[in-house]
Amino acid sequence: MVLIKKPEQRDLFPGALEMMILRTLKRQPLHGYALAQHIKRTSNDLLQIEEGSLYPALQRLLKAELVRAEWGVSSTNRRVRIYELTKGGAKHLQREVSSFERMLEGITRVLAPGGS
Amino acid sequence: MNWLKQLFLRRRLYDDLDKEIALHLEERIEELVASGMSLKEAISAARREFGSVELVKENARETWGWRWLEDLLGDLRFGVRMLRRNPGFAAIVVLTLALGIGANTTIFSVVSAFLLRKPPVRDPDRVMIVSSVDPAKDTYAPDRAPVSPLDYLDWRAQSAAFENMGAANLDDFTISGRGAPQRAAGARVSAEFFRVLGVNPLFGRVILPEENRSGNDRVVVLSEELWKERFGNDRQVLGQSIKINGNRYKIVGIMPSTFQLWDFHAQLWIPLAFSPDDLLPSARSRRFLRVFARLKPGIDERHATAEMQTVAQRIAETHKDTNQGWGASVASLQLYGIADSGAKTATLFLSAAVGFVLLIACTNLASLMLARTSAREREFSVRSTLGAGRFRLVRQLLTECLLLSMAGAGLGILGAFWGVRALRSQFSWNEDALAMGRELSVDSHVLVFTLVVSVCAGIFFGLAPAIQIARREPGGALKEVSRGTTAGRERHRFQRMLVAGQLALSLFLLVGAAIFVDNFLEEIRASAGFNSHNLLTTSVSLRGLEYLQPQRQRQFFEDVLKRLQGLPGVQSAALTTDLPFNFPGSARFTIEGHPVAKPEEQPFSGYFAVSPGYFATTQIPLLRGREFASSDTADAPPVVIVNEEFAKHFLGTEDPLGRHIHLVWHKQDQWSEIVGVVGNVREFLSQPAPRPELFVPYTANPSGFTRLLVRTRTKPESFSDSLRAAVWAVDPDQAVIEMRTMERVIADSATGDDLMADLMSGFALLALVMAGVGLFGLLSYLVGQRKKEMGIRLALGAQPGQVLRLVIRNGMALVGAGVGVGFLASLALPKLVAAAFDGMRFNSAWILISAPVTVILVGVAACYVPAKRATRVDPMVALRYE
Numbered sequence: 001m002v003l004i005k006k007p008e009q010r011d012l013f014p015g016a017l018e019m020m021i022l023r024t025l026k027r028q029p030l031h032g033y034a035l036a037q038h039i040k041r042t043s044n045d046l047l048q049i050e051e052g053s054l055y056p057a058l059q060r061l062l063k064a065e066l067v068r069a070e071w072g073v074s075s076t077n078r079r080v081r082i083y084e085l086t087k088g089g090a091k092h093l094q095r096e097v098s099s100f101e102r103m104l105e106g107i108t109r110v111l112a113p114g115g116s
Numbered sequence: 117m118n119w120l121k122q123l124f125l126r127r128r129l130y131d132d133l134d135k136e137i138a139l140h141l142e143e144r145i146e147e148l149v150a151s152g153m154s155l156k157e158a159i160s161a162a163r164r165e166f167g168s169v170e171l172v173k174e175n176a177r178e179t180w181g182w183r184w185l186e187d188l189l190g191d192l193r194f195g196v197r198m199l200r201r202n203p204g205f206a207a208i209v210v211l212t213l214a215l216g217i218g219a220n221t222t223i224f225s226v227v228s229a230f231l232l233r234k235p236p237v238r239d240p241d242r243v244m245i246v247s248s249v250d251p252a253k254d255t256y257a258p259d260r261a262p263v264s265p266l267d268y269l270d271w272r273a274q275s276a277a278f279e280n281m282g283a284a285n286l287d288d289f290t291i292s293g294r295g296a297p298q299r300a301a302g303a304r305v306s307a308e309f310f311r312v313l314g315v316n317p318l319f320g321r322v323i324l325p326e327e328n329r330s331g332n333d334r335v336v337v338l339s340e341e342l343w344k345e346r347f348g349n350d351r352q353v354l355g356q357s358i359k360i361n362g363n364r365y366k367i368v369g370i371m372p373s374t375f376q377l378w379d380f381h382a383q384l385w386i387p388l389a390f391s392p393d394d395l396l397p398s399a400r401s402r403r404f405l406r407v408f409a410r411l412k413p414g415i416d417e418r419h420a421t422a423e424m425q426t427v428a429q430r431i432a433e434t435h436k437d438t439n440q441g442w443g444a445s446v447a448s449l450q451l452y453g454i455a456d457s458g459a460k461t462a463t464l465f466l467s468a469a470v471g472f473v474l475l476i477a478c479t480n481l482a483s484l485m486l487a488r489t490s491a492r493e494r495e496f497s498v499r500s501t502l503g504a505g506r507f508r509l510v511r512q513l514l515t516e517c518l519l520l521s522m523a524g525a526g527l528g529i530l531g532a533f534w535g536v537r538a539l540r541s542q543f544s545w546n547e548d549a550l551a552m553g554r555e556l557s558v559d560s561h562v563l564v565f566t567l568v569v570s571v572c573a574g575i576f577f578g579l580a581p582a583i584q585i586a587r588r589e590p591g592g593a594l595k596e597v598s599r600g601t602t603a604g605r606e607r608h609r610f611q612r613m614l615v616a617g618q619l620a621l622s623l624f625l626l627v628g629a630a631i632f633v634d635n636f637l638e639e640i641r642a643s644a645g646f647n648s649h650n651l652l653t654t655s656v657s658l659r660g661l662e663y664l665q666p667q668r669q670r671q672f673f674e675d676v677l678k679r680l681q682g683l684p685g686v687q688s689a690a691l692t693t694d695l696p697f698n699f700p701g702s703a704r705f706t707i708e709g710h711p712v713a714k715p716e717e718q719p720f721s722g723y724f725a726v727s728p729g730y731f732a733t734t735q736i737p738l739l740r741g742r743e744f745a746s747s748d749t750a751d752a753p754p755v756v757i758v759n760e761e762f763a764k765h766f767l768g769t770e771d772p773l774g775r776h777i778h779l780v781w782h783k784q785d786q787w788s789e790i791v792g793v794v795g796n797v798r799e800f801l802s803q804p805a806p807r808p809e810l811f812v813p814y815t816a817n818p819s820g821f822t823r824l825l826v827r828t829r830t831k832p833e834s835f836s837d838s839l840r841a842a843v844w845a846v847d848p849d850q851a852v853i854e855m856r857t858m859e860r861v862i863a864d865s866a867t868g869d870d871l872m873a874d875l876m877s878g879f880a881l882l883a884l885v886m887a888g889v890g891l892f893g894l895l896s897y898l899v900g901q902r903k904k905e906m907g908i909r910l911a912l913g914a915q916p917g918q919v920l921r922l923v924i925r926n927g928m929a930l931v932g933a934g935v936g937v938g939f940l941a942s943l944a945l946p947k948l949v950a951a952a953f954d955g956m957r958f959n960s961a962w963i964l965i966s967a968p969v970t971v972i973l974v975g976v977a978a979c980y981v982p983a984k985r986a987t988r989v990d991p992m993v994a995l996r997y998e
């Protein structure tokens with residue numbers, strides 16, 4: 001459940017959280033907690049993510065085989081389950097991002113001042 | 117199959133998730149503590165940030181799409197637990213279902229095998245049997261009489277409705293030459309016979325048209341069974357020869373074992389060749405052929421019947437001497453054997469009985485399920501108050517019903533297979549029954565139908581109350597149950613009606629079954645007119661040219677009798693051409709002083725040629741005059757002995773001794789003197805009245821086919837080898853067949869009546885037990901519901917006896933209602949049965965008393981256990997119960 005910080009703002013569209021997870025994992029494999037912290041941080045806490053909601057999303061990605069998970073040891077020497085992007089995940093991310101960009105562009109044009 | 121792999125790995129996936137979430141929280145807490153928060157604060161902060169752990173887990177799991185399955189497994193586990201907590205209930209439901217399904221499938225498998233069976237020929241619907249119609253309506257099946265050769269040839273020439281017409285003459289043959297001599301049913305058939313039926317041999321060929329001529333007819337087609345039995349699968353058998361009735365026949369083909377016709381069993385087929393005698397005009401009155409015909413396309417049975425009637429009428433007009441009044445009938449091969457036979461009615465009755473049993477089984481299920489669901493009303497109320505969805509509750513119940521239904525159905529299927537196997541061995545009263553028994557198998561359509569009906573019944577009756585509960589206000593039932601001490605009488609009206617109805621049905625069945633059993637026992641018990649104990653019989657049919665001479669026949673049997681009489685263990689031995697209880701033959705005669713104008717007006721009676729000592733051996737009482745003596749030979753003055761009925765019927769008050777009768781085949785002036793009168797003997801079961809019978813001395817009227825009768829001093833079965841040996845000592849080439857005790861002969865002549873009586877009483881018992889179980893179930897439930905009330909009563913000083921009486925009174929009210937209704941319905945049964953079955957009588961009023969008493973006793977027994985349980989309620993436990 002991705003909640004936007006200001007109550008007057010609406011929910012993110014479905015799939016947004018997954019897209020962010022994939023994007024983050026593209027940079028480097030991470031475990032759940034680190035992933036949550038990273039998304040929080042990079043969004044400048046603009047998007048407050050209820051940390052728990054990350055897990056159902058990760059399960060969905062696991063099921064679709066866009067990510068894979070493996071038990072390992074983190075830099076702080078604790079047992080963690082590290083998620084990694086699969087080839088399919090990378091492709092999927094690319095497709096999603098480009099379609100998202102096109103959508104964003106469309107929205108921006110419509111919203112642009114002076115536009116007819 | 118990725119999902120399948122995932123499914124099996126799901127426990128690990130879930131474990132990973134749980135661990136992962138725990139670690140996540142741990143890491144967060146550590147971090148928060150590191151940033152200076154107290155542990156307590158850190159824990160709650162971490163939790164807050166994370167959100168509901170359980171919800172996250174559930175959402176995550178749902179991703180995998182197994183929720184439905186997990187719910188189902190949960191339901192199943194819960195269901196099994198609930199059932200195990202109440203094993204009596206589960207056992208009764210499962211057994212009820214199993215019995216209902218098993219019994220129904222078994223019986224309807226028989227019914228379908230019997231009534232819906234298709235003969236193994238090409239397009240069976242098009243194959244007809246064309247028969248003569250005997251104007252004398254008092255013979256057995258007058259509309260299905262055999263056909264004479266000339267009539268058959270005329271029918272062939274004059275009818276246009278049939279593609280082809282063939283004839284068969286069924287007979288028994290003695291096979292010898294290879295291995296022990298053996299008798300086999302067979303047929304002389306025209307070449308068209310196989311063509312009409314459209315059947316092909318396993319290998320070799322069938323009979324050719326040119327072989328239907330005397331002198332050219334020494335070929336034989338064997339059945340697969342006979343071939344395997346005598347030649348052991350040897351394919352080189354074609355062209356070899358086999359001895360039939362002493363003559364060599366060349367084997368030309370083998371018919372597959374699948375080719376066997378109802379009523380026309382044959383192990384071998386040889387060509388039908390008419391002799392010149394068969395084609396004399398007077399031979400039209402010798403009717404011995406069965407005529408098979410295949411309808412032309414587009415022509416139906418009715419059309420063919422109309423045409424054949426015209427043809428037969430024309431023949432009757434041109435050949436008045438032999439065919440006056442004779443007609444023709446057409447019946448499909450399939451219906452031929454079963455049309456208007458008592459067996460059809462019997463099967464329908466059985467079906468009705470078994471239908472009743474199924475009905476009782478279903479009502480039992482209904483009442484048990486209703487009882488159970490209402491007993492759990494509180495549980496469901498609690499669950500629905502705690503937020504369980506209506507659908508979820510109904511699904512839980514559905515799962516339990518399915519669980520029970522499946523268990524019952526599984527057992528029922530096993531029961532059906534077992535039942536059919538058990539019945540198979542009971543079909544033994546004649547060749548057709550044996551064949552039917554062999555082919556009897558569980559009918560899959562029937563099985564599926566019964567399964568669907570009973571499983572649906574289980575589900576319906578399990579769900580109906582559940583839906584009702586689910587529809588109610590969540591709190592309502594909770595309040596009602598906790599407030600109520602006595603379950604409302606109103607709420608159980610439906611169940612009470614069901615149980616009373618069951619009792620009524622089972623009483624009805626019981627009376628019906630009792631009428632069948634009573635009739636059957638009556639038949640068996642009724643005096644046969646002779647002593648059937650320790651009497652062994654066998655048939656010998658002399659084959660071979662040398663035995664065509666009467667002296668040789670006589671000599672042979674006299675030798676055999678002499679041998680037998682000399683054996684230790686033999687009290688006496690005799691021979692006869694026919695046995696009682698074996699549909700004896702008859703003869704026409706004229707009585708001295710009572711001349712008739714036309715031959716067909718001559719009286720006729722049962723006819724036996726018996727050896728001296730026959731009456732002593734059978735212990736048929738000699739009432740007047742003398743027995744036959746060995747001096748009563750063909751050269752001596754002819755004598756006859758008649759039975760009491762003969763004397764009464766034909767001679768009235770005249771003294772029979774010394775009167776004379778003239779037998780049709782005797783010379784014009786050869787009159788036989790009546791020298792003795794013997795007691796009446798029954799000729800078949802359910803014979804309404806004794807038939808006139810006359811006996812001639814075998815010594816003067818030898819024949820090649822006789823039956824030996826031996827009265828043994830010990831068990832007759834153990835004597836069969838000695839009897840066989842005695843015959844073979846005289847001539848090892850003669851087949852000894854149909855070795856049976858006289859009691860067996862009588863039982864066999866019942867043609868399934870005993871099976872019918874057994875089955876009917878089996879179903880009646882089943883119904884009674886099930887009704888008892890239904891009553892037991894309902895009362896147990898009611899007692900369970902009133903535990904608190906019983907506890908209070910006992911605590912307030914009620915005597916256990918009073919409580920016992922209270923419960924029993926409650927149950928007996930139902931029994932009374934059921935028995936009352938059932939009794940009234942049963943009053944119609946005697947008439948119903950008498951109308952449906954010839955010769956079935958209602959002759960014991962005791963049935964109408966003993967059957968209700970039986971039901972009442974079962975009712976008392978069913979009440980007693982729950983009642984006793986009610987008296988054992990511990991007041992403290994009962995009060996604490998709610």
